[in-house]
Amino acid sequence: MDSRMKTAPRAQDVADLAQVSQSAVSRTFTPGASVSEATRRKVLAAAQKLGYRPNALARSLITRRSRIVALVMSYLENQFYPLVIEQLSQKLQKEGYHVLMFIAEVDEAADGVLAEILQYQVDGIVMASAMLSSNVARSCAAVGVPVVQFNRVSILGGLARHSSSSVTSDNYAGGQLAARLLVERGYRRFAYLAGLEDSSTSIERERGYRAALSEAGHELHRREVGHYDFDQAQAAVRRLFSGDAPDALFAANDHMAIAALDVLRQELGARVPQDVAVVGFDDVPQAAWGAYRLTTVRQRVEPMVDATVTLLREQMQAELRPRDIVVPCDLVERATVRPAH
Amino acid sequence: MDSRMKTAPRAQDVADLAQVSQSAVSRTFTPGASVSEATRRKVLAAAQKLGYRPNALARSLITRRSRIVALVMSYLENQFYPLVIEQLSQKLQKEGYHVLMFIAEVDEAADGVLAEILQYQVDGIVMASAMLSSNVARSCAAVGVPVVQFNRVSILGGLARHSSSSVTSDNYAGGQLAARLLVERGYRRFAYLAGLEDSSTSIERERGYRAALSEAGHELHRREVGHYDFDQAQAAVRRLFSGDAPDALFAANDHMAIAALDVLRQELGARVPQDVAVVGFDDVPQAAWGAYRLTTVRQRVEPMVDATVTLLREQMQAELRPRDIVVPCDLVERATVRPAH
DNA sequence: TTGAAAGCGCTACCAG
DNA sequence: CTGGTAGCGCTTTCAA
Numbered sequence: 001m002d003s004r005m006k007t008a009p010r011a012q013d014v015a016d017l018a019q020v021s022q023s024a025v026s027r028t029f030t031p032g033a034s035v036s037e038a039t040r041r042k043v044l045a046a047a048q049k050l051g052y053r054p055n056a057l058a059r060s061l062i063t064r065r066s067r068i069v070a071l072v073m074s075y076l077e078n079q080f081y082p083l084v085i086e087q088l089s090q091k092l093q094k095e096g097y098h099v100l101m102f103i104a105e106v107d108e109a110a111d112g113v114l115a116e117i118l119q120y121q122v123d124g125i126v127m128a129s130a131m132l133s134s135n136v137a138r139s140c141a142a143v144g145v146p147v148v149q150f151n152r153v154s155i156l157g158g159l160a161r162h163s164s165s166s167v168t169s170d171n172y173a174g175g176q177l178a179a180r181l182l183v184e185r186g187y188r189r190f191a192y193l194a195g196l197e198d199s200s201t202s203i204e205r206e207r208g209y210r211a212a213l214s215e216a217g218h219e220l221h222r223r224e225v226g227h228y229d230f231d232q233a234q235a236a237v238r239r240l241f242s243g244d245a246p247d248a249l250f251a252a253n254d255h256m257a258i259a260a261l262d263v264l265r266q267e268l269g270a271r272v273p274q275d276v277a278v279v280g281f282d283d284v285p286q287a288a289w290g291a292y293r294l295t296t297v298r299q300r301v302e303p304m305v306d307a308t309v310t311l312l313r314e315q316m317q318a319e320l321r322p323r324d325i326v327v328p329c330d331l332v333e334r335a336t337v338r339p340a341h
Numbered sequence: 342m343d344s345r346m347k348t349a350p351r352a353q354d355v356a357d358l359a360q361v362s363q364s365a366v367s368r369t370f371t372p373g374a375s376v377s378e379a380t381r382r383k384v385l386a387a388a389q390k391l392g393y394r395p396n397a398l399a400r401s402l403i404t405r406r407s408r409i410v411a412l413v414m415s416y417l418e419n420q421f422y423p424l425v426i427e428q429l430s431q432k433l434q435k436e437g438y439h440v441l442m443f444i445a446e447v448d449e450a451a452d453g454v455l456a457e458i459l460q461y462q463v464d465g466i467v468m469a470s471a472m473l474s475s476n477v478a479r480s481c482a483a484v485g486v487p488v489v490q491f492n493r494v495s496i497l498g499g500l501a502r503h504s505s506s507s508v509t510s511d512n513y514a515g516g517q518l519a520a521r522l523l524v525e526r527g528y529r530r531f532a533y534l535a536g537l538e539d540s541s542t543s544i545e546r547e548r549g550y551r552a553a554l555s556e557a558g559h560e561l562h563r564r565e566v567g568h569y570d571f572d573q574a575q576a577a578v579r580r581l582f583s584g585d586a587p588d589a590l591f592a593a594n595d596h597m598a599i600a601a602l603d604v605l606r607q608e609l610g611a612r613v614p615q616d617v618a619v620v621g622f623d624d625v626p627q628a629a630w631g632a633y634r635l636t637t638v639r640q641r642v643e644p645m646v647d648a649t650v651t652l653l654r655e656q657m658q659a660e661l662r663p664r665d666i667v668v669p670c671d672l673v674e675r676a677t678v679r680p681a682h
Numbered sequence: 683t684t685g686a687a688a689g690c691g692c693t694a695c696c697a698g
Numbered sequence: 699c700t701g702g703t704a705g706c707g708c709t710t711t712c713a714a
Contacts, residue, residue: 007405008484010691021701026693033693034699051483056460057398057407058691062706064348066398068441077626082423089444098461100409101440103430118349119397120439142392143349230626262631285418285571290603291632351707362685367709374709375683399707403690 009050018046029054060121069312070122072102072113074129078228078255079284080299084128084150087305095309097123104129114139124312126150127164140164146315146322148308151299153200153324165311165322167304169329171201174297175208177331178250178279181295183213185338187248187277189221191240193260195228195252202228202252205281209250221246226256233259241268247276254280254287254296261292261336273338283332293335303327350391359387370395401462410653411463413443413454415470419569419596420625421640425469425491428646436650438464445470455480465653467491468505481505487656487663489649492640494541494665506652506663508645512542515638515670516549519591519620522636522672524554526679528589528618530562532581534601536569536593543569543593546622550591562587567597574600582609588617595621595628595637602633602677614679624673634676644668 011025018025020039027033028043035043046052060066069092076082089099100120104113114136117125125140128150140147141163149166182190190213195202210220224240226233233256240246241264249264251257257280264270264278272278273295280287283298307325314320352366359366361380368374369384376384387393401407410433417423430440441461445454455477458466466481469491481488482504490507523531531554536543551561565581567574574597581587582605592598598621605611605619613619614636621628624639648666655661 012691022691023693023701023703024699026691027700030693036699039699051480053456053459055402055462055691057401057462058706059693060398060706061396061402061691061708062693064706071442076423076427077420079418079420079423082417082420082426085423085426085442086417086444089442093444093457098457099442101412101426101430101442103427103434115394116434116439118394121396121398139392258630266631286627289599289632290607291630353707363707364685364709365683367707368684371709377683380683396707399690400709401690402692402707403709405690 008055009047009052011052011054013050014043014046014052017050018042026054064121065123065316066121067097068100068120068122069097070102070117070120070125071099072104072117072125072127072129074104075228076103077230078253078282079286080253080255080282080301081128083284083301084305087301088126088308091305091309092312095313111136111139118143118145123316124148126308126312127152146312148311150304150308151201163322165315166324167307167311168201168204168324168326169299169304170326171204171329172208172211174281174299174329175205175210175250176212177208177297177329178205178281179209179212180216181331181333181337182248182250182277182279183216183218185273185277185340187337188218189244189246189248190218191221191246191249192223193233193236193240193249193251193256194223194225195256197225199228205250205252226251226259228253228256230255230259234263237263238267241270241276245276248279249276250279250281252281254282254284254294256280257294257296257336258286258292261294272336277337279337287332288334295334295337296332297329298332299329300327349396350393352393352395354391355384355387355393358391359383405462406464406657407462408438409441409461409463410438411443411458411461411466412440413445413458413466413468413470415445416569417444418571419594419623420627421594421596421623421642422469424625424642425646428642429467429649432646432650433653436654452477452480459484459486464657465489467649467653468493487653489652491645491649492542504663506656507665508648508652509542509545509665509667510640510645510670511667512545512670513549513552515622515640516546516551516591517553518549518638518670518672519546519622520550520553521557522674522678523589523591523618523620524557524559526618526681528678529559530585530587530589531559532562532587532590533564534574534577534581534590534592534597535564535566536597538566540569546591546593567592567600569594569597571596571600575604578604579608582611582617586617589620590617591620591622593622595623595625595635597621598635598637598677599627599633602635613677618678620678628673629675636675636678637673638670639673640670641668 012022014025015022027035124146126148147164153166224236226236237260270276280294280296283296287294353363355366356363368376465487467489488505494507565577567577578601621637624637628635
């Protein structure tokens, strides 16, 4: 076994060994190029022998396509996002793309991350992080890099609105589902545990919740903000249930709903769902765990990821205009809301 | 606002505008290169105006360093791995590297993934997946790409052993910790819930567990395999507790320990920790959740990630020899093992 | 310190 | 179908 190795073999090395031109080697590794079967075999044999792999970077330099998609995320503690990483990576891999990960602190300057992303000549960007200033979308549009916002839409109008696509659940309808279920099951004092005040998901879920409540002749009794964080959500729940306590809680995501369940049961001694109901949003795997059995509004990861890949492809290949896709969500009933009758 | 844009500005465009040579532009963006302050300012001003960003791909072509590290993972459902992605990405970003994600199905052919990885001229590879044949480590060594195995060591001897580094917890010691705790607290019929039969983590944890049991004059009462999967772990627990049931269970990770708790409490009506003890491994965030309060052996993600970055750097920059780093783990006592006395 | 020139490994365009 | 040639955007000699 030869353990010395200076540089990886190049197309020219393969060409020399196979007694063909370097162009022939290139064609052999370019799907759809015209090479005779004989040449192709010679090249493949030589390539195999040398352990040749085309240099994707050199290829990208000339094709102007890196086949790299940037994925920008922040807090992975919410299990929803790892599922997204997993599925998105896999689906893009199948289409010959690869995912370059960027973790952005929630409060991090978006522009720094963006600069790094653009240096790598990515073909597209998926933003699943809470960041994204108007600058970001605009900068990307300016260099012609498609952006898909995942699970969030821009809160800006005009410019940013039209420079990037988005994939979201029907958060408004999801909020309505939660409200209607709680009303129907006889709860009367409704609380909302918000995520981040400026996140579109939390805002839309709350709007739908309030609208359906109001349609049924009810109103929001109390609300607090949990910042999509476990500890902060628990603190918010303590505030929510001090004094004039609600009997139904809709949390902006499962992560916070689970945090709430722990406080309600273990600190406040409340019985769920008899004394108080809890509804979450996402349907992460943990929501199904035996100790929680959380009733929740499901976001379907797979169609959302499919939509993301579709939007990316549209804009990377066909240069279609950005658009927004809304994926329906549905109710998963478990054990944190009392059954009918 | 000009919405037309053909190609991103190149160094030559900046040079033209700044009235300097293209070389000067390159030097301005190369840390440590010699440029006069006057030139530097002119270049930066022009670059700013044009929105110029150096093309990382072109740079990599010549420097032969892509500053990309491949991260190979499989099942992200175990919350331990998302934490690794998050921390590793962040730490590498701080050192100017970026993470290219590869999701490998457990049963996927390793060589296909590897080929894709190598095309991107990555500077290093972190393997946190269960895959990795002997071929993989060897292929990487052959092209001079450093490999760090995260949370697993090669089960092979010789060749593969010396062609890649590894970072692991002290799994053997962790298994001992679990056994000693259980023995000390008066449990007597010990069971082990294995992960995958051929995973080094599960094997080492079991070895340590058995060794400490045996030192204390006990032996393993029963064992089953849960394949690190929630449902399979639950099925295994049902088998484990049918017939001559154990009174203490050590699971190869928290994910399975939590699955076990659900079955024990809700299906079998067992009281934990009075009737039966459960100890996990990892200390994922969910282990601390109020409904579980799992006693577990903690793997410290941060030192493990730090060690990974160190090993990567050693081999990428200094071409040092591969080596193995073992990170100590410790016991986190919560509520699934009865207290002393 | 600076600019000119030579390529990094590859694809894409030629003419044959 | 094939081989030669130009050049993607950049870093890095080398002389000046």
